[in-house]
Amino acid sequence: MSDAKYSLVVAMLTAGGLVGALSASYVSDRFGRRLALFGTAILMGIGSVIMTFAVNTATLMAGRFVAGLGSGIVTVVVPAYIAECVPKASRGFFGTLNQLAIVVGILVAQGVGMAWSTLAAWRSILAIGIVLAIAQLLLLPFCVDSPRHLASIPGGLNSAKASLLRLRGPPMELVEAEVNEWRNEQMGGGEEDQQTHVATVVESERPKINVVRLLSTAQYRRPLLIILLLQLTQQFSGINAVIFYSTSIMSAVFPESSDLITVYISVVNLLMTIVSAYLMDRVGRRTLFLVSSSMMAVMSILLGWSIEAAGQDKISAAAIIGFVAAFAIGLGPIPFLMIPELVDTPAVSSAGSVGLACNMVSNFVVSAGFLGLRDIIGQDGVFYLFGFILVVMTCLAVYILPETKGRSADEVIRSNWAIHSPQHYQPVRTPPTTTTEV
Structure with a gap:
């Protein structure tokens, strides 16, 4: 397979994910969170079957696109589903467990890939997706509707x-x-x-907010700005570029373990995500985000300096580990965890769709543009740029990012997305459209 075809195969998952993200709000609101998850399991199972038994490149691309559809929808639905099912005081912990599951999945996939990436066993890696889809279909009946x-x-x-x-x-x-x-x-x-x-x-009769209405309604401009800030900061922090470049840097420090570098990075990510789950409902989202983005800015600049200075492999390795650790405690879980805390229930799915679409497009821009930008300004210059972006985003977050810990979405909205919950504000009364006597 040529490099061009290989790149296209890889990109098909992202393409499917983008389509899935944009359709997730309709699917989730039309059929409910639980039924939407049934649908995603079917899509990802079908995609895995197509990939497992693919006989040519076109079939493999089709399978990745179908699996991407399911991945895009599930990435939007799960954070909303979790936030709507757990007590308000535990949203941060359970929301971070979603990110922890993703990190564990990445780590397991890397381990399986290392063991089975051979001509005889590569299809077995793809077949695992079928097993996971069947397991989800069997377990979902035990879950409640939101x-x-x-x-x-x-x-x-x-x-x-x-x-x-x-x-x-x-x-x-x-x-x-x-x-x-x-x-x-x-x-x-x-x-x-x-x-x-x-x-x-109250049984709300407020209409569901689709993506078009979300983007065009004035009342959602402030939360959309916050959501876009979170998503853009996550991807333009350069996390994927740092992980991409980590192998060559870490190989110089640990030459005998070069094939395990990405696994080591994932272990750091896993451990710090566990720490994040512990801290999320104790420290708060805003504080963790600011600490995370600030530390990532420092580590990115330090990485740029160590590359520019040359011969500073140990400092480069420490900067990479610190960068990934800082990402895991804040910028990893928070962007999607906060979406259900910034908008009301009718708009959650659409806000998640917009957030994920922004995340995937910015991810593509960074991934596709990294090598070209590196050739223009140098590798050290790229990480200086990421550090500068993080500083700017952190400064913006200081002024507009609210603390949602212990606050309902309705309270955050009525406070006009105040940074902290006002001590003595008189909420605006919105009379219900209908009431039902129980």
Whole structure:
């Protein structure tokens, strides 16, 4: 296979992912989070079957495109699904577990690839995708539908309560209290309202927000700006370029382990993602993001200097490890974790679609442009540039990135995306379109 064909095969997964990301909002809102996940398992299973039994390059590309469709949708749906199912105080921890699962998957895939990347066994690597798809199809029936999504559908209140009861367990009074808390968040009500209307819950009839409406509605401009800031910072930090360049640098420091370099980097990523899961609900998203981006800026500049100075392989290796570690505690999990915390339930899927599309396009730009830019300004210059971008993005985040830890999306929205939760603000009351007596 020529380099051009190989590049096209690789790119087909990203192309499918982009299409999947843009369609994820419709699929997720039309069929619900759980059914959408059933669909993604089927798509990724079919894609894996096509790739496993591919007889030519065109078939292999088709399989990667179909698998990419499922990957794009699932990347949007899962963060929203998790955020809508877990208690508010635990969103950060469970949201980071999603990133941890991705990192573990990468590490396992690298290990399997090292063992089975032979002419006799390469199809077995692709067949693992079939096994994983079947496992997901078998396990999803034990998962509940998103209670908050159900509550946002006219007539879905009782289903939402039943779903929440399965998640939280008895007594039913606690389930009623949590659903009533959602109602008060949507209405901007206080304690008096909660006591007066404890048996009355809003069933929202607000229309679902598609991508076009999200992009064209003034009220979503601020959260879109924040979401784009998070996604662009993640990719234009140069994380993929650093990992790409790490092999040649680390090979000079550890020549006997050159084939294990990417595995070592993934282990660092895994360990620091575990640390991030512990810190997310204790320190907060905003703080971790600022610490992460600041440390990555320092490490990127240090890496550029060590390359420019020459003969500083150990410093380069330390900078790469520090860069990946800093990425894992903040910029890795936060961009997608925060999306359900910045927009209301009807707009979550569309916001996730826009965020992932931006992420994938910027990822392509960095990956495709790295080598050409390196030839123009040098390898040290590229990492100086990444460091400068990180400094600029960090400064922007200081002024516009809100802290969402312990705050509902409705509270963040009503505070006009204030950096911190106002101590004494009077929320704007939005009367419900309909109410249903329970």
